[in-house]
Each structure stands twice: as C-alpha cells, then as structure tokens.
Amino acid sequence: MTTWHIPDSVLGGYANGHISPAVAASTEAHLLTCAQCRVLLAPIFDTARLDRIWDSVVQQVDAPRAGPIEALLLRLGIRNDTARLLAATPSLRLSWLVGTGIALLLAVLAAQAGDRGVVFFLALAPVLPVAGVALAFGPQTDPIHELAAAAPYSSFRLLLLRSVAVLASTVLLAGAAAAWLPGPAWLAVAWLLPALALATLTLAFATYVDIVWSAAGLASLWLTIALSGLIRGRDPLLAFQAEAQLIFLCAAMAAALVVGVRRHTFSTLGGSA
Amino acid sequence: MSILAEGIVKTYGRSRVLDGVTFAAGRGVTGLLGPNGAGKTTLLRIVATVLAPDDGQLELLGQDPGTATGRLSVRRRLGYMPQEPGFHRLFTAFEFVDYVAVLKEMTDRRSRHDEVRRVLDLAGLSDVSGKRIRTLSGGMRRRLALAQALIGDPALVVLDEPTAGLDPEQRMRFRDLVSRLGENRTVVLSTHQTEDVAALCEQVVVVDHGRVLFSGTVRELVGTAVGRTWTSDERDAAASVSWRLGTGRFHHVGAAPMGVELVDPTLEDAYLLMLGDRAREGAQVPA
Secondary structure, three states: OOOOOOOHHHHHHHHHOOOOHHHHHHHHHHHHHOHHHHHHHHHHOOHHHHHHHHHHHHHHHHOOOOOHHHHHHHHOOOOHHHHHHHHOOHHHOHHHHHHHHHHHHHHHHHHOOOHHHHHHHHHHHHHHHHHHHHHOOOOOOOOOHHHHHOOOOOHHHHHHHHHHHHHHHHHHHHHHHHOOOOOOHHHHHOOHHHHHHHHHHHHHHOOOOOHHHHHHHHHHHHHHHHHHHHOOOOOOOHHHOHHHHHHHHHHHHHHHHHHHHOHHHHOOOEOOO | OOEEEEEEEEEEOOEEEEEEEEEEEOOEEEEEEOOOOOOHHHHHHHHOOOEOOOEEEEEEOOEOOOOHHHHHHHHOOEEEEOOOOOOOOOOEHHHHHHHHHHHOOOOOHHHHHHHHHHHHHHOOOHHHOOOEHHHOOHHHHHHHHHHHHOOOOOOEEEEEOOOOOOOHHHHHHHHHHHHHHOOOOEEEEEEOOHHHHHHHOOEEEEEEOOEEEEEEEHHHHHHOOOOOEEEEOOOOOOEEEEEEOOOOOEEEEEOOOOOOEEOOOOHHHHHHHHHHHHHHHHHHOOO
C-alpha cells in the first residue's frame, strides 16, 4: 500500500487528456492499483470523452476490413457507401477483371500477326465493357436484386454508378493492352469511341428491353460490322476510320440523351416474376 | 391500417396468381397462411413494392405505392425478407448487412456500422459477423436475411416464409423476436405452417389459389371448425381426414356424424377443413 497519490493537477490533466503520454501511462499504472485515486478521478472524468474513446476502439476492432476492390476504391477517394455498393458489382470482381485482362492479352498477341489480328483486337475491346455493364445490374446477375428493388436507393443511380465503374476499369485495361498494338498510333485508341457508344446504347435499349438482351444484341451487331472488314478485298479497318468514329460519337451522345430522358423506367416496378 | 389491399389481381401469362385479394393489416403480427403455390409470395412482393399489381387498390403506410413518391416513402419505412434472399457469398455477414444499409440510404459510416451491429445482435449473429456467408449454416442465413430486414427500425416488416429451414430452437428464438417486433410495428409474414400462426399471429389471412378464404383473428378461424372434429377408437369413413394419435385413438376432421365424441378443434383442424371445403366446391363446378 503506497502513501503517495496523484497530485490534483496531474489527475485533472489525465481526465481531460492534456498531459504527455509518458505521464498519462504512469498515472494509469498507479490508478490500476489505487482505489483512492480512482474515486477522486471518477467525478471529474469527462464521460463524453470516454464514450468517444470507447467508440473508436470498437470501430477499430469491429469494423470489417475492406476487400481488395473496396480498399482500392477508398484509396481513390471514393465515398465509403459508394465503395461498398461498387464492391458488390459482379463485373468488378477480381475474377472478372482477370478474365478481361487475359482476353485482351490474347487479342494483343493475335494483333502481332498483322492487320487482321489488329481488327480482332479492335472488335473485341468495345465488347468487354458492354458485357461488364450488362452483368453489373439486374435480377439475373445481382444476387441481392430483390432486396435492392425494395430499398429506397435509386435503381437508376445504382446502375449508372456501376456502369461507370465497370467502363472505367475495362477501358483502363484495354488502354494498357492497346499500347502493344502494332501499326500507327491512332489505332491504339480507335476502339475507345466504339466502346463508349456500345455501352451507352446498351443502357439506352435497356430502357425498352432487358439489359442482357440489349447487350447481347448490340454486341452481335457490333461484331458483325467490325469483323466484316475482314472480307477479302475490303479495307479491314473500315469500321474504325474517321467517318465511322464520328458516327460512334453521335450514337453515344444520342444514347446518353435517351437514357437521361427515360431514366424513370429503371425505377418503376417490375411487371414480371 | 398499415396495409389496405382491395381486389388485388396479378397475372403471369395465362395463370391468375392473385384473383382479387382483399385484406387489411395493422399493428401486430398478421399471418398469411396457405399451401405452396397459393400466391403468398406474389402478394408479399406486391406489399414490398417490388411488384406492381395488374389491378386493384393498394395503400401502404398511408401512401400509394403506385406513385414514385409514395413508393419511395414506403421503401424508407419498410423491412423486407424475401423467400430466397440472394447473398454475395464472398461477403461477410457484416458486409452483407452493411451493403443493405447503404441501399437504405445510410451514408454515415459510423452510425451505419452501429446499426449493423444492432441488427446482427438482435438476430443473434454477433459472433459470426466476420464470417463469410458461404461458411454459414442455412439457419444462420435465414437469420441474416431477417437481420437486414430490421435495419432502420422499419414501421412495416414483410417476411416471406421466415421459419422455413429453422430447427425447433431457432424457431423459438425467431418467435420471440417477431412477437417483440409486432408490439409496435406491422409485421406480415407468410407460412404454410399452422404452428407459426398459432404461436405468433393475432390476425390470419388464409389464401388459396390466389383468393382469400378467410380473414380475421386466429380465434375466429378456430371457431369455424367447432363441431367438426371428434375422436374415436377406430377409423371413421365419415371424416375427410383422420389420423392416429399417440394415445392410440383416432382424430377425425370433417362432417361429424350424430353421437360422436366431439373435441375442441385446433387451428390446424380449421385450416384443413377450410382448404377441404374449398376443394369440394371446386370439384362441383362442371368442367
């Protein structure tokens, strides 16, 4: 039993947190063994501060660790609730991104064989984001779609959020892969506008039909157009020349307009099972 | 009344799943009782604002879910546990509930996490909150589905077959939780088990073939079977259904002959009789 006790000034500093860590630590050590000083401390300790400290301990210990995708999104400065919604996107999963990467890698390897290989890459690159957008939302692919449908969060906002994220990630991957394309420099970005047009058109048609049908139809149409250049005697890059790019730009803008005007169709009630 | 439904019709292709359903539900627990395929899930999906009825009037929490603003207002005060809630199997229990909390517009991380912890605790899942969903048992997943329905303390709680796949002990815990919810909220649950209704519900709505056969208190439903259940030492051809009890005697349900030993009916007896009457009426309709 010690006869020494903590001086009032130190005890006050400990209570409101205004003493150095070293002094605080020795005060704490004494408090653990001295009931008399604990009695003196109890009435002057700021309980609101105690709650805050305990709260942050709980947050630290109990908060779930974000997965790789979510952690990356948070580091990019995306809000925590948005990051959580994006982390649940089927086509933002690591497996999907790896699959996309492999497909692009194979296409780039094929492109080394000459013009026909380049057309193959340019045709494939815009299809990948469209597939990703189609898989990002809907009863077929989102396991929690039924819950999302009954929640107040706007379905349209969720769809847009996920589409933009999928588009951005796929475009980054395709852009990196395109750096290895042989031929003139403009070829490396020739797929960009078709990709944007296809993705926005997919959303635009999704205001009329199921998004999976919309994506499948547009992807088939696009592959037919893009690969038709491979027919003997034609310019293999016909679908990627300047005039064609202008058409893609106009199509993307028109589609975006349709999506904006008809966005209510994403939040109305489903009519089918 | 939190739910006022009148003449609700829903058709898929040529089959009329709901054929003019009328019922009301207020504070307390209301049970939708009916065999599989009766239309219970479709009705609850309409009440949960996931599906729009083809015809009829519906008012939820004083709002019209047919309008965008009414729907949003209902969804903000609604908790919904679907029959087959999908899960992202790679999510942990905590992450899943947190995700649904974001969909319920809880943007502040700290208060959202507090709420997630609260509902996981209510469902008895605090110990497994960090476990991935694919490692949880079926009963735990049901409770997880229930936990997300309680986020934000909703005024209207819609539970589709909440007791399916629960063992007796889990069922007891579940009843305890739901009866407490019903003290100051409107809870509507569907089931094909009469024990759930007898144990939990003040009001019961019996549904079959998309139509409401009965709507009222549990006591009133049992009352419809008075004088139609009896016991004897052997099988009785007059009964529509008979079964041998553990005591060795037979329990009969149906049109009781004169002079038999009548017994007090149970909710199950009344339910069986009601479905049986309905089936006979159907059989008499000329083809």
